[in-house]
Amino acid sequence: MSAYATEPAGLTTDRLVADQAIGIAEASSSATPPPVVDAGVKFAVAEFDHCYNVAHCVAGEWVWASTVLRRSATMPASAPLHQLNRVRLFGAHTEIIVHANEEGHFAGFQHTHAADAQDLPPYLQPRARTYLLIGTPSTRLQCQDGFSVIDHPSGQVAVIPFEFDKERTPLGGTREHFTADPVTGAVRVAAVTWTGFSNGAPLAHDGRKESA
Structure with a gap:
């Protein structure tokens, strides 16, 4: 049985440094602007044990739904960091995923659509x-x-x-x-x-x- 290529065609993957992953996780927990370095990232989805939150970036300003929508109990103003499972930030050409491992530490990677x-x-x-x-x-x-x-x-x-x-x-x-x-x-x-x-x-x- 032959193996497939390890890298999907037209997509590059880079690991985030620890500080980047932790910074994104902490911002998602506190519903504050995430430290995203790629200007093409426009949306965010943060998944917790019993709730979630979403955000968008308009004209360089990040806004979390929990700060403007008060109607849903599943979207509190903030959530404990230890309950955060995954954060996905994405846009037309870039996707960043930060996840918690079994020890509760955060790691992540960035997918970028290849120009060629x-x-x-x-x-x-x-x-x-x-x-x-x-x-x-x-x-x-x-x-x-x-x-x-x-x-x-x-x-x-x-x-x-x-x-x-x-x-x-x-x-x-x-x-x-x-x-x-x-x-x-x-x-x-x-x-x-x-x-x-x-x-x-x-x-x-x-x-x-x-x-x-």
Whole structure:
């Protein structure tokens, strides 16, 4: 059985130094601006044991949802650092992930979309994907201060660090990176990075997405 290439095509990975990882973790716990060095990073999602928080960066200023939205018990103003599991910061070309290990220490890495990815063979070129954030007509969308609150019929509430246009389909974005088996030539998805959010096709008047 042959092994695949270790690096996904069109993607570079660099380890964060310890101070960077700890700084991002502490900022996420206290809902303060994270020390992000890449200007292309525009969004953040911090996952804790029993809650989460999201943030966006506009004109160089970071804002956490917990500082402007007071309605959700799952998004407190701050959360204990020892309950932080993972932080994901991302933008169109960069993704930074910081995670806690079993000992409670923080480490992380940065994914960067390679500038020469378009020179790869067609079957290895990274592929942009979008996914629906609202799947049923009865789902409610409310927007406030650059954030969107999605109320699902099941009672689940999701807060997105992007203010969608209520007349368009709310979309999340990812990018797939591939690798090929050097012996068989078989291609598989080796990594998926988050890229952001966008407004999709116009919604029909009844709330359903118009057919293409």
